[in-house]
Amino acid sequence: MNxxxxxxxxxxxxxxxxQALPDTGDGSHATVxxxxxxxxxHPDAAISEIxxxxxxxxxxxxxxVARLREAGSLVARTDPRDRRRTLLRxxxxxxxxxxQVRTMSIDEAIGRALGTDDAAEIREVVHALESVAQRMGLRTM
Structure with a gap:
């Protein structure tokens, strides 16, 4: 692979x-x-910095940010140095x-991408993806 x-x-x-995420109806998953x-x-980031x-x-x-705060993924606090700014983490x-989002299965979306409904093949690919994510330290979300 290159x-x-x-x-x-x-x-x-x-x-x-x-495709594996719950439908929000507005197609804004990528931005969020x-x-x-x-x-x-970048913890303690301001909206303008983001x-x-x-x-x-x-x-x-x-x-x-409003959606992420509403979902409970982010918290905000006032910047103690500049009370006009909100810092996010x-x-x-x-x-x-x-x-709920963390427990949703990706199997159906993986199967569609692979063009198969073979459960063993889907499990194999999901396991490989989990392994790569874990090795890269991405299994923390």
Missing amino acids: GVELFLLGRALMKVGE LVVLQDVFD AGRTGFPQSAVSMA RATDVSPRVA
Whole structure:
């Protein structure tokens, strides 16, 4: 596998991941997930900083943050140095909504992507993905 193939695999897996998430009806999974990852990578980030790093308009970041706060994924506090700014970080407690999303199976979405309903083949691929995620330290969300 080369870098281009790895990049394309990552994009394909992102699409499969979006299909495995609960439907919000507005197709905004990608924005919300990019914002969530940015806050995980940069705790105590302000919305303007997230917008700068992600390239999303500040209004889109604000909407994503509102959804993530409502779901219990992020918490906010006032910046003690500048009380006009709100700082965001990962919630330490798992909300019922986050718990629900974490328990949702990806098997159906993986099966569709592979073009199969063979449970053994799907389990094999899911196991391989879990192994890669664990080795990369990504099994913490």
